[in-house]
Amino acid sequence: HVVDSSAPASEASAASTPASASASGALRRPQASAAVPVASAPGSGAGSSAGAAPSPTPVSAGARGHSQRRFANFAQLMVGLVRHPPLRVDYELDQRFERAQSLGEVVEALNPDPCGLLMGWDEEMRKLRLEVQYFERRAQHFELLLNQETDLKNQAQILCTRASFERNELFEVVKSLRHERDAVWRQLRKHNTAMATNDETIALLRSQCERYEASLKASDSFLVKDRELFKSGLQEYNRNMRQLRSLLVNQARS
Structure with a gap:
């Protein structure tokens, strides 16, 4: 799977689950990145852009910037994930990603229903963490086998x-x-x-x-x-x- 090296460990584990296999088509990578101006939260709509919200306090601005960076990293992770050739099965999702020009549009392309993004999110992350733990155990097992092979x-x-x-x-x-x-x-x-x-x-x-x-x-x-x-x-x-x-x-x- 394509995993962004700048993504956090909890989100980077999503690269190992088949639940994210909803991408398709040999299209170019969208221009969304961490440097793209961050839109409002997923519940604020797809077309909103930066500049319309009121000025937050310094504490809320720092927390929001941290969450936006994490969300941007996660968006980059999902973009890289859906671009992986063996998992590309959704042509419409590729079309939506091609038109996305901002983080909000990337989020909207990822899930057109803003409320649906948060439904079962903790359960999905728990499954992803379990899969990551499983693959870590498998990696340790194969590392042990590799050490044995090296000794032999x-x-x-x-x-x-x-x-x-x-x-x-x-x-x-x-x-x-x-x-x-x-x-x-x-x-x-x-x-x-x-x-x-x-x-x-x-x-x-x-x-x-x-x-x-x-x-x-x-x-x-x-x-x-x-x-x-x-x-x-x-x-x-x-x-x-x-x-x-x-x-x-x-x-x-x-």
């Missing part, structure tokens, strides 16, 4: 910061693990190269062992042959020695 957002930001810090730490750990993995891969390649060299060396040694085994087999066969020859020679020697002994014995006997 702050907690989420803290958690996001902590998660980002932990992610950076994990990234550093992953980087160090990658360096260690690369070092292990280099050592593994070196060991694989050494193992390939060792395999070649083992193959050479195996071939040499096979050659040595073959030579050992040849030597064994040669030794077997030599042993047989030595055995046969020894047998021949023993036979000769026995013959020689028998000859010597025979010679000794003879």
Whole structure:
């Protein structure tokens, strides 16, 4: 709702009630304002203007000026209220506001019946105050919800910061693990190269062992042959020695 910032709190609460929804038409704002010469009270008629009333006393003039300012603020509030686009449903009211040039005409346009303006006014204000209190409670409730949302957002930001810090730490750990993995891969390649060299060396040694085994087999066969020859020679020697002994014995006997 359009609410004048200069309106009092009791009248500004009227901006929140649907009871004031009696405006219509996309017309220009009337020229009535707090600076417009104030007409007489609502019961004095619509066409009366300033200058016709007798000169009041200083006390009554101050009270009247205060009430006129409040009434002018309220009139501005109502003008702003009825100009609000979603509430504009009364074309005749817009026509009357367009022709209004003074505060009295604004009041008359607002309620053509001067007596009808005061009927049920206290009840209407009480309803408006109740609505204002209701909306204030709702505003406090939503402010509490907003504070809770803000707290949750702050907690989420803290958690996001902590998660980002932990992610950076994990990234550093992953980087160090990658360096260690690369070092292990280099050592593994070196060991694989050494193992390939060792395999070649083992193959050479195996071939040499096979050659040595073959030579050992040849030597064994040669030794077997030599042993047989030595055995046969020894047998021949023993036979000769026995013959020689028998000859010597025979010679000794003879």
